[in-house]
Amino acid sequence: EAQVTQNPRYLITVTGKKLTVTCSQNMNHEYMSWYRQDPGLGLRQIYYSMNVEVTDKGDVPEGYKVSRKEKRNFPLILESPSPNQTSLYFCASSLYGGSYEQYFGPGTRLTVT
Amino acid sequence: QKEVEQNSGPLSVPEGAIASLNCTYSDRGSQSFFWYRQYSGKSPELIMSIYSNGDKEDGRFTAQLNKASQYVSLLIRDSQPSDSATYLCAVKGTGRRALTFGSGTRLQVQP
Numbered sequence: 665e666a667q668v669t670q671n672p673r674y675l676i677t678v679t680g681k682k683l684t685v686t687c688s689q690n691m692n693h694e695y696m697s698w699y700r701q702d703p704g705l706g707l708r709q710i711y712y713s714m715n716v717e718v719t720d721k722g723d724v725p726e727g728y729k730v731s732r733k734e735k736r737n738f739p740l741i742l743e744s745p746s747p748n749q750t751s752l753y754f755c756a757s758s759l760y761g762g763s764y765e766q767y768f769g770p771g772t773r774l775t776v777t
Numbered sequence: 778q779k780e781v782e783q784n785s786g787p788l789s790v791p792e793g794a795i796a797s798l799n800c801t802y803s804d805r806g807s808q809s810f811f812w813y814r815q816y817s818g819k820s821p822e823l824i825m826s827i828y829s830n831g832d833k834e835d836g837r838f839t840a841q842l843n844k845a846s847q848y849v850s851l852l853i854r855d856s857q858p859s860d861s862a863t864y865l866c867a868v869k870g871t872g873r874r875a876l877t878f879g880s881g882t883r884l885q886v887q888p
Contacts, residue, residue: 697875704785706880707821707865714874722875754820764809764869764876768820 666691668769670755676775677745685740685772687755693767694760696738697722698730700751701771707754713738745776780804781868783879791887796853798882800866803847809869810842810849815881816862825851856886 668689677683689696697712699722709722713732727749729741738757742749752773756766782801790796798812809828813821827833827840827849839852849868853860863881870877 699878704880707867707878709875712875720874764811764867765823765826766876767823771820 666767668755668757668767670753670769670772672772673770674773676777678777679746680744683742683745683774685742685753685755685774687738687740687769688736689738689755689757689767690736691757691759691767692735693757694735695758695766696732697756697766698728698738698740699754699756700724700749701754702751710740710753742774745774747776750774750776779879780870780877781866781879783864783866783882785880786883787885788882789885789887790856792856792858794856794886796856796860796884796886798851798853798864798866798884799848800850800868800879801848802866802868802870802877804868804870805844805847806871807844807847807868808871810840811867811876812838812840812849812851813865813867813878814862815865821865853884856884858886858888860884861886 694715698710699707711730713719755769758766812825815821825840827842833840837854841850865881866879867876
């Protein structure tokens with residue numbers, strides 16, 4: 665089954681404790697992206713990757729890191745989480761950078777206390 | 778001004794009616810437009826894409842694009858309670874390798 669998976673689905677952590685949210689797709693997509701979704705603000709892009717080893721900032725990259733060492737994986741790293749990073753996070757992928765018909769993972773609900 | 782604007786709703790329609798959802802965008806050079814449906818607590822799901830002026834139909838869904846007026850709309854015919862969700866408009870602007878999403882319109886279909 666073609667899908668985008670994320671882990672964990674739910675996470676409660678404390679300020680400053682480094683965490684990683686994993687994202688994996690099995691569709692051989694080149695383009696992958698991370699979004700956060702907050703009430704009233706909609707989906708905002710954090711980082712995206714056009715292909716392996718090619719990443720770039722989205723609209724709200726502060727406090728986040730990403731890497732793309734393999735085509736299928738695109739982890740999101742919060743090195744020192746803060747309460748304002750409490751949000752619902754989605755990973756998405758699309759066939760290539762010019763195709764923006766994106767497929768979303770199930771989401772990760774993160775709470776930072 | 779937001780880059781992509783949608784009325785947050787809720788838009789309430791009776792079962793069987795036509796639901797009309799609207800979206801305006803600020804980047805006149807935008808070329809690609811998408812509608813996603815998001816059920817509460819779930820991830821967005823692509824339901825329509827449109828790239829040229831006019832109408833595009835897929836089952837009960839019709840996307841309409843008017844680049845001159847910078848709006849895109851989604852019509853849902855014969856609305857069903859299962860259509861109750863938040864509908865997100867997404868636009869690819871010029872010079873961007875990313876989509877910009879509106880904050881969504883919540884649709885409620887009353888049985």
